[in-house]
Amino acid sequence: MKVTVLSGGVGGARFLRGLVDVVDPAELTVIGNVGDDVEILGLHVSPDLDSILYALAGLSDEERGWGRACESWDALESAVAFGGAGWFRLGDRDIGLHLVRTKLLRGGTPLSAVTAQLVERAGLALTLLPATDDELRTWLDTAAGSFPFQEWFVARGHRDEVDVVRYVGADTAAPSPGAVEALREADLILIAPSNPYVSIGPILAVANLEAALRSSTAPVVAVSPLIGGRAVKGPADRMLARLAGGTSPAHVASCYAGLIDALVLDEADAHDVENLAVRPVVTKTLMSDADARRRLAEAVLAA
Amino acid sequence: MKVTVLSGGVGGARFLRGLVDVVDPAELTVIGNVGDDVEILGLHVSPDLDSILYALAGLSDEERGWGRACESWDALESAVAFGGAGWFRLGDRDIGLHLVRTKLLRGGTPLSAVTAQLVERAGLALTLLPATDDELRTWLDTAAGSFPFQEWFVARGHRDEVDVVRYVGADTAAPSPGAVEALREADLILIAPSNPYVSIGPILAVANLEAALRSSTAPVVAVSPLIGGRAVKGPADRMLARLAGGTSPAHVASCYAGLIDALVLDEADAHDVENLAVRPVVTKTLMSDADARRRLAEAVLAA
Numbered sequence: 001m002k003v004t005v006l007s008g009g010v011g012g013a014r015f016l017r018g019l020v021d022v023v024d025p026a027e028l029t030v031i032g033n034v035g036d037d038v039e040i041l042g043l044h045v046s047p048d049l050d051s052i053l054y055a056l057a058g059l060s061d062e063e064r065g066w067g068r069a070c071e072s073w074d075a076l077e078s079a080v081a082f083g084g085a086g087w088f089r090l091g092d093r094d095i096g097l098h099l100v101r102t103k104l105l106r107g108g109t110p111l112s113a114v115t116a117q118l119v120e121r122a123g124l125a126l127t128l129l130p131a132t133d134d135e136l137r138t139w140l141d142t143a144a145g146s147f148p149f150q151e152w153f154v155a156r157g158h159r160d161e162v163d164v165v166r167y168v169g170a171d172t173a174a175p176s177p178g179a180v181e182a183l184r185e186a187d188l189i190l191i192a193p194s195n196p197y198v199s200i201g202p203i204l205a206v207a208n209l210e211a212a213l214r215s216s217t218a219p220v221v222a223v224s225p226l227i228g229g230r231a232v233k234g235p236a237d238r239m240l241a242r243l244a245g246g247t248s249p250a251h252v253a254s255c256y257a258g259l260i261d262a263l264v265l266d267e268a269d270a271h272d273v274e275n276l277a278v279r280p281v282v283t284k285t286l287m288s289d290a291d292a293r294r295r296l297a298e299a300v301l302a303a
Numbered sequence: 304m305k306v307t308v309l310s311g312g313v314g315g316a317r318f319l320r321g322l323v324d325v326v327d328p329a330e331l332t333v334i335g336n337v338g339d340d341v342e343i344l345g346l347h348v349s350p351d352l353d354s355i356l357y358a359l360a361g362l363s364d365e366e367r368g369w370g371r372a373c374e375s376w377d378a379l380e381s382a383v384a385f386g387g388a389g390w391f392r393l394g395d396r397d398i399g400l401h402l403v404r405t406k407l408l409r410g411g412t413p414l415s416a417v418t419a420q421l422v423e424r425a426g427l428a429l430t431l432l433p434a435t436d437d438e439l440r441t442w443l444d445t446a447a448g449s450f451p452f453q454e455w456f457v458a459r460g461h462r463d464e465v466d467v468v469r470y471v472g473a474d475t476a477a478p479s480p481g482a483v484e485a486l487r488e489a490d491l492i493l494i495a496p497s498n499p500y501v502s503i504g505p506i507l508a509v510a511n512l513e514a515a516l517r518s519s520t521a522p523v524v525a526v527s528p529l530i531g532g533r534a535v536k537g538p539a540d541r542m543l544a545r546l547a548g549g550t551s552p553a554h555v556a557s558c559y560a561g562l563i564d565a566l567v568l569d570e571a572d573a574h575d576v577e578n579l580a581v582r583p584v585v586t587k588t589l590m591s592d593a594d595a596r597r598r599l600a601e602a603v604l605a606a
Contacts, residue, residue, distance in 0.1 A: 042406035072377050078399025082424045084406070092395040096381025099398075103345035103387070121385045 004029045004186035006213075008199020009036070009048035010065055011225055011232065011287075012192035013055035016126075018293025019190075020056060022301060025125040029182035031209070033194070034111070034130045035138030035167060035202025036149040040088045041079055043098035044105050047150075048199065049115055049130060050097065057122040059093075065233065068093045087155045112176040129182065131203040132173040138202050139166045149198060158235045161242055165197045167205035175209045183212040190300060191222035193264075193285060195236040196255035197243060204259070213259055221262045221303050223296070224252045227286055228268035250275035262303050264296075279303075307332045307489035309516075311502020312339070312351035313368055314528055314535065314590075315495035316358035321596025322493075323359060325604060328428040332485035334512070336497070337414070337433045338441030338470060338505025339452040343391045344382055346401035347408050350453075351502065352418055352433060353400065360425040362396075368536065371396045390458050415479040432485065434506040437476040441505050442469040452501060461538045464545055468500045473508035478515070486515040493603060494525035496588060498539040499558035500546060507562075516562055523563045524606050526599070527555045530589055531571035553578035565606050567599075582606075 003023050007016060007030050016030060033048040047066070054060035054068055061069040071091035080086035090098065097118060104114045110133040119128050138149040142160035152158060183189060194200050204210045213220065229247035231237040237247050244251040249265045253276055263278050266285040273280045283299035286292060306326050310319060310333050319333060336351040350369070357363035357371055364372040374394035383389035393401065400421065407417045413436040422431045441452040445463035455461060486492060497503050507513045516523065532550035534540040540550050547554040552568045556579055565582040573585040586602035589595060 041402040042409060043402070068381075072375050072395065074375050074395035075378055075399040075402065078371075078396040079402045080399075082400050082403040082421050084399070084403040092375065092377035092398075093381040095395075095398065095402075096378040096383075096387070097385050099344040099346070099378065099382045100385040100387040106345060118385050 001187045002027050002029070002185060003188045003190060004031065004182045005190040005192055006031050006200055006203050007048070007052060007192035008033045008194030009051035011234075012048070012194040012199065013051040013060070014287045014293060015192045015223060015296065016052060017055050018287060018290075018295075018297035019300075020126065021290075021294045022297045029127040029129065029178070029186070031129050031131055031179050031182065031203055033199045033202050034132060035136055035198065035205075036153070037137070038088065038148070038150040040090060041084050042102070043090070043095065044102045045088070045090070045098055046101070046111070046115075046130065049128060050094070052128060053118060053122055053124070056124050056126065059122070067091050088150060110176070112178070127178065127182070129176045129179050131176065131179065131209060132206050133176045134169060134173040136167055136169040136173045136202055136206065138198050139168050140164075140198075141166065153198075162197070162235075162239055165201060165243070167202050170202070170205035171207070173206050175206050175212070180208055180212045183209065183216050186216065186218045188301070189213065189216055189218050189220040191220070191256060191260065193223040193225040195225060195231075195234060195239065196252065197236075197239050200255070210259070219262065220260045221264060221281070221300055222253070222256050222260045223264040223285065223300060224249060224266065224269065226252060226269065227266040229272075232286065248272045248275070249280060250277070253278050264300050264303060304490045305330050305332070305488060306491045306493060307334065307485045308493040308495055309334050309503055309506050310351070310355060310495035311336045311497030312354035314537075315351070315497040315502065316354040316363070317590045317596060318495045318526060318599065319355060320358050321590060321593075321598075321600035322603075323429065324593075324597045325600045332430040332432065332481070332489070334432050334434055334482050334485065334506055336502045336505050337435060338439055338501065338508075339456070340440070341391065341451070341453040343393055343401075344387050345405070346393070346398065347405045348391070348393070348401055349404070349414070349418075349433065352431060353397070355431060356421060356425055356427070359427050359429065362425070370394050391453060413479070415481070430481070430485070432479045432482050434479065434482065434512060435476040435509050436479045437472060439470055439472040439476045439505055439509065441501050442471050443467075443501075444469065456501075465500070465538075465542055468504060468546070470505050470508035473505070474510070476509050478509050478511045483511055483515045486512065486519050489519065489521045491604070492516065492519055492521050492523040494523070494559060494563065496526040496528040498528060498534075498537060498542065499555065500539075500542050503558070513562070522565065524565045524567060524584070524603060525556070525559050525563045526567040526588065526603060527552060527569065527572065529555060529572065530569040532575075535589065551575045551578070552583060553580070556581050567603050567606060
């Protein structure tokens with residue numbers, strides 16, 4: 001069974017770890033968010049693609065929640081000492097990957113081909129596609145100003161309430177090679193429990209990707225990132241409250257209006273499905289360990 | 304007293320450590336070799352400038368003889384795992400500096416201004432100038448082919464005998480800002496105990512620099528890199544034997560014909576000065592520790 005997943009970083013990566021326990025990775029295509037890509041110290045960083053790669057390759061730091069395990073921080077410390085920017089934390093092993101990616105990109109290799117090399121080198125069998133090879137960046141308009149994603153999220157600690165989310169470059173961005181086909185030919189399409197605005201939104205902002213999703217014949221199932229109306233981590237709940245008007249399953253589903261057939265939601269939200277226009281699938285969605293991740297993946301597939 | 308030194312990497316850096324014990328660093332200008340600069344993993348590496356900076360800032364690894372002390376190697380290991388080149392060893396702290404340099408260079412800052420920032424950040428008072436801000440690269444023609452410096456030196460372990468040394472780009476390279484003035488206004492000009500062909504040669508290949516040296520009124524004193532006709536480290540002796548016809552003080556001085564007034568040489572070579580066209584200054588030149596370095600610097604100044 002061919003499964004295609006739209007995914008952001010950390011939460012999506014955790015979901016995918018469970019999914020590869022129950023789906024043959026060779027049948028799995030992940031379309032990843034690049035709206036939060038950022039250039040740090042001259043390096044092209046793709047945080048969401050890397051979170052997925054590190055998680056699936058067993059290289060991620062579980063406790064910190066991002067980056068690589070057994071990481072050291074000497075290069076960044078040295079760069080800062082010599083006048084480089086230190087606001088975005090890059091570990092040494094992480095920098096190794098960014099060096100390889102940046103060199104290939106500067107040499108003209110598209111991000112999708114670079115990502116394929118990294119995935120292959122990590123020994124993974126899935127297909128991991130950036131939503132686009134073109135530059136697409138998520139910007140947040142707030143009362144304090146407009147910020148590119150990482151400046152809003154990391155540098156300012158996502159403290160500014162968001163009025164508008166913009167996907168700069170989306171109107172001219174083309175889907176990366178194979179992405180439209182992966183949606184067309186999928187037997188099942190999943191939207192990972194990622195932030196609808198800053199993780200999934202930038203993927204859907206690529207016009208041909210949303211069209212491919214809209215016209216797909218496969219069932220499309222989204223997993224809510226909220227539990228009891230709260231984000232496990234990050235600002236998804238605050239953004240939904242402000243931009244969608246609430247944090248119920250119906251508010252989550254409204255972000256994917258006309259695109260999904262079912263919404264997987266946590267037991268803690270089961271009481272609150274009255275205005276939900278798609279089929280609710282109630283299960284435990286907290287991915288606290290490998291068993292919980294696999295059980296969620298099984299429930300999603302059963303949906 | 305204003306002192307200007309032409310210097311290569313490791314040997315020159317060691318010499319400069321002694322020199323700053325006896326010369327006010329604020330009066331010291333070093334013109335460094337960039338002929339062995341190289342792009343590694345997309346990073347602009349300036350090995351000789353960095354050897355000088357690390358040595359004078361007390362950051363260099365004495366035992367290894369290059370790079371930084373307390374160095375880790377995680378970024379390179381990761382880069383190699385993801386398909387990057389691993390033949391040129393870059394440590395994590397070293398990479399931090401290269402990231403800062405490379406980003407500034409790509410943004411249009413000239414190498415001399417980048418180097419000034421790094422020197423200032425390292426807390427050093429001397430002026431360190433690359434010979435040129437333009438691209439100048441040392442190539443070695445050998446029976447096995449032509450190689451850029453680092454490929455010949457590191458990748459092939461300088462095993463190929465050199466027939467011709469070429470300084471590609473030298474004919475159009477301009478001296479970096481301040482370099483000609485530093486030679487014109489110096490009270491004393493020194494040539495460090497560096498390899499005449501691959502360390503000092505690329506500096507002198509910048510036409511206006513050699514002219515400024517030639518027309519300087521200050522005494523010009525070179526320090527031989529050989530002891531008993533042998534290089535302390537590296538291929539200087541083999542190159543002199545092959546390209547200058549021998550390893551005596553006269554052969555060393557022939558590399559600087561018409562440019563120097565005196566040659567500082569080791570006691571082990573004092574017997575062999577008959578054809579030497581410049582004034583010999585005999586002392587102990589092995590820089591085995593801080594005392595030896597300072598004594599050599601004192602002897603050079605006394606010359």
